[in-house]
Amino acid sequence: MTASIEEQYLEAFSALAPQGDPAWLLARRRMARDIFAAAGFPHRRVEAWRYTDLRRALAKEGYVPAQRYDGPLAYDVETVGPGAAAFGDVERHMLVCVNGFFRPDLSSADLPEGVSIKPLSEAVKETGFEDFLTTDDNLHPVNALNSALMQDGLVIRVEAGKDAGKPLHMVHVTTSAGASAAHMRHVIALEEDAKLCLLETHLGQGGAGYLANHVTETHLGEGAALTHIKLQDEAKDALHVAANNLRLAANAKYYGFVLALGARLSRHETDAVFKGEGAHADMHGALALRGKQLGDISTYVDHAVPGCSSNAHVKSVLDEEATGVFQGRVLVAKDAQKTDGRQLSNALLLSRDAGMNAKPELEIYADDVQCAHGSTIGELDETALFYLRSRGIDEATARSLLIRAFLDEVLETIPLDGVKQDIGSQIDVWFRASALAGSETR
Amino acid sequence: MLEIKDLHVNVDGKEILKGITLSVGTGEVHAIMGPNGSGKSTLSYVLSGREGYEITKGEILYKGKDLRAMEIEERAAAGLFLAFQYPIEIPGVTTMTFLKTALNAQRKARGEEELDAVKFLRLVREKAGPLNVSEDMLKRPLNVGFSGGEKKRAEILQMALLEPSLAVLDETDSGLDIDALKVVSDGVNALRSPDRSMIVITHYQRLLNHIVPDKVHVLSAGRIVRTGGKELAHELEETGYADIVEA
Numbered sequence: 059m060t061a062s063i064e065e066q067y068l069e070a071f072s073a074l075a076p077q078g079d080p081a082w083l084l085a086r087r088r089m090a091r092d093i094f095a096a097a098g099f100p101h102r103r104v105e106a107w108r109y110t111d112l113r114r115a116l117a118k119e120g121y122v123p124a125q126r127y128d129g130p131l132a133y134d135v136e137t138v139g140p141g142a143a144a145f146g147d148v149e150r151h152m153l154v155c156v157n158g159f160f161r162p163d164l165s166s167a168d169l170p171e172g173v174s175i176k177p178l179s180e181a182v183k184e185t186g187f188e189d190f191l192t193t194d195d196n197l198h199p200v201n202a203l204n205s206a207l208m209q210d211g212l213v214i215r216v217e218a219g220k221d222a223g224k225p226l227h228m229v230h231v232t233t234s235a236g237a238s239a240a241h242m243r244h245v246i247a248l249e250e251d252a253k254l255c256l257l258e259t260h261l262g263q264g265g266a267g268y269l270a271n272h273v274t275e276t277h278l279g280e281g282a283a284l285t286h287i288k289l290q291d292e293a294k295d296a297l298h299v300a301a302n303n304l305r306l307a308a309n310a311k312y313y314g315f316v317l318a319l320g321a322r323l324s325r326h327e328t329d330a331v332f333k334g335e336g337a338h339a340d341m342h343g344a345l346a347l348r349g350k351q352l353g354d355i356s357t358y359v360d361h362a363v364p365g366c367s368s369n370a371h372v373k374s375v376l377d378e379e380a381t382g383v384f385q386g387r388v389l390v391a392k393d394a395q396k397t398d399g400r401q402l403s404n405a406l407l408l409s410r411d412a413g414m415n416a417k418p419e420l421e422i423y424a425d426d427v428q429c430a431h432g433s434t435i436g437e438l439d440e441t442a443l444f445y446l447r448s449r450g451i452d453e454a455t456a457r458s459l460l461i462r463a464f465l466d467e468v469l470e471t472i473p474l475d476g477v478k479q480d481i482g483s484q485i486d487v488w489f490r491a492s493a494l495a496g497s498e499t500r
Numbered sequence: 501m502l503e504i505k506d507l508h509v510n511v512d513g514k515e516i517l518k519g520i521t522l523s524v525g526t527g528e529v530h531a532i533m534g535p536n537g538s539g540k541s542t543l544s545y546v547l548s549g550r551e552g553y554e555i556t557k558g559e560i561l562y563k564g565k566d567l568r569a570m571e572i573e574e575r576a577a578a579g580l581f582l583a584f585q586y587p588i589e590i591p592g593v594t595t596m597t598f599l600k601t602a603l604n605a606q607r608k609a610r611g612e613e614e615l616d617a618v619k620f621l622r623l624v625r626e627k628a629g630p631l632n633v634s635e636d637m638l639k640r641p642l643n644v645g646f647s648g649g650e651k652k653r654a655e656i657l658q659m660a661l662l663e664p665s666l667a668v669l670d671e672t673d674s675g676l677d678i679d680a681l682k683v684v685s686d687g688v689n690a691l692r693s694p695d696r697s698m699i700v701i702t703h704y705q706r707l708l709n710h711i712v713p714d715k716v717h718v719l720s721a722g723r724i725v726r727t728g729g730k731e732l733a734h735e736l737e738e739t740g741y742a743d744i745v746e747a
Contacts, residue, residue: 439588440551441588442588442590444550444551444572445584445587445588445590446590446598446602447571447572447573447576448548448549448550448572448573448575448576448581448582449576449598449602449605449606449658449662450573450576450577450602450603450605450606450609450662451573451601451602451605452573452605453571453573455601455605459593459597459598459601460590460592460593462592462593463590463591463592463593463641464592466592467592
């Protein structure tokens with residue numbers, strides 16, 4: 059009997075024995091490994107992954123652990139513009155990870171006062187660190203895999219009352235050519251009334267078919283505010299699977315935005331839990347995909363306490379044979395009165411072969427709430443296109459104007475102007491490449 | 501300027517225009533009147549190149565060139581302008597962005613220098629003032645939330661900026677009250693010039709009290725059934741279309 063892909067996967071990673079893990083972590087890894095071995099990679103018959111068959115996408119290759127790379131990169135991550143690391147014009151601190159390992163030598167050393175950054179391997183040795191790892195491995199087989207195999211990550215902490223000021227920019231680069239896999243675990247912890255802006259860029263080189271798996275544990279203390287903007291532009295054959303476990307104390311504020319452009323298959327999942335009253339979470343995003351790409355933005359929100367609000371709005375532009383996925387659930391507990399929970403997915407299909415799967419759900423046990431969910435799927439408005447062209451605007455420009463107009467509703471929510479412009483120009487680059495590809499096949 | 505010869509047009513397989521012949525000279529203003537469903541709007545869409553309008557017979561020469569061979573945007577760059585009966589709302593694209601993109605696209609297509617932001621702004625303000633198009637309207641998404649009158653004024657502003665050689669005004673008077681009609685007609689009249697031709701499509705004669713045409717054609721069931729001077733419009737106002745259409 060041949061081994062399952064899960065057995066093969068764990069076998070390939072068995073040589074990666076973690077060095078110097080504390081006892082609690084070793085126990086946790088073992089438990090997580092068992093959970094993953096039993097559950098396997100999620101596939102179509104697992105409801106939360108119904109449209110995003112990770113098992114099938116992984117079955118093509120035998121994955122090996124990503125290798126630490128300490129050499130120079132082919133480009134300067136800090137200065138390359140749109141299409142590469144992005145946010146080049148935004149003043150920021152750099153935090154660079156290569157092949158799943160933190161590279162302090164490529165990162166900024168001058169951190170703002172009250173901000174500390176440690177690699178995961180050091181942070182796990184601190185007393186009480188395990189309290190930050192809140193992901194429920196039982197419910198998330200991929201997170202269980204991450205718990206079993208996580209080899210590095212960034213642990214970012216902001217002290218109470220401190221404003222970190224300039225954004226921190228995490229850049230994740232994969233240089234390996236083959237089917238390597240990296241499992242990173244990050245912790246973003248803001249104490250009471252702390253403020254942070256975190257930018258994330260995920261990049262790969264060429265068409266490499268690696269797997270980038272990130273689990274981020276985000277803890278916002280009372281009144282803390284995090285702005286978290288992510289650009290996923292992985293190599294075109296890569297797999298990108300990210301989960302953000304978000305815990306919000308009273309009056310905390312989270313603004314999240316993800317733009318997914320890259321990868322053969324990608325998933326950005328947010329699992330938010332409100333722990334204290336008066337907190338708010340925005341979890342917005344955009345997919346711009348073509349070819350046979352699949353992109354998934356999923357949002358699960360647990361309104362466990364009264365008086366919190368959440369808003370998830372995802373806009374998808376899908377060309378050629380691309381597929382978009384939006385899944386999400388807003389759960390409102392029995393005594394979570396005055397909850398305001400919103401979920402909306404709008405998709406624009408640019409081709410007959412593109413598709414969108416949207417499944418927003420509400421599960422409400424309280425009786426005094428405002429909740430709304432919705433989904434639209436449409437095509438470019440031919441009448442609008444004709445109107446623009448009748449004024450002398452060529453078809454490609456007219457299409458890009460309408461696509462930008464469609465996306466602008468979510469882009470406009472980005473609270474930093476420079477970052478907003480940069481995300482916009484990433485989309486313009488994407489669109490030009492799409493128009494070019496279109497004109498070749500026409 | 502425009503020569504239409506025995507034009508037959510099908511929409512969804514049904515013949516809507518059944519042999520139109522029309523000649524509009526440079527600097528002339530022609531009115532096309534007719535009852536609903538006579539093919540007036542079809543003619544305007546055929547001229548602008550909208551998809552779904554199939555020319556089965558006949559030809560259209562614009563400045564001596566075969567219009568059929570030109571893309572929608574090429575026609576615009578060559579100076580053809582259609583003022584829409586129902587201007588399209590485009591959420592997310594501000595009026596200002598739209599105007600600048602359109603003007604510079606046309607200038608570029610003609611090999612002229614594109615206008616920078618400062619020059620463009622000065623030009624828009626100069627043209628927008630007389631049409632009562634406010635700064636606020638220019639900042640809003642194109643036609644979104646505009647009243648009927650605002651939409652029509654925005655159309656005429658586009659025309660004033662793009663300075664076409666041939667403007668086709670499709671039911672520009674529809675949905676306008678008397679005051680708005682005056683502003684719009686004054687805007688159109690200000691653009692009358694010996695180099696610019698216009699085709700004014702309308703159901704009612706009242707617009708032609710403001711924009712006085714050189715010639716009036718009556719379109720019925722896809723054919724021009726009568727042609728005359730501006731007095732023909734007055735005659736129609738008194739007798740209605742029934743007499744002419746049945747004659």
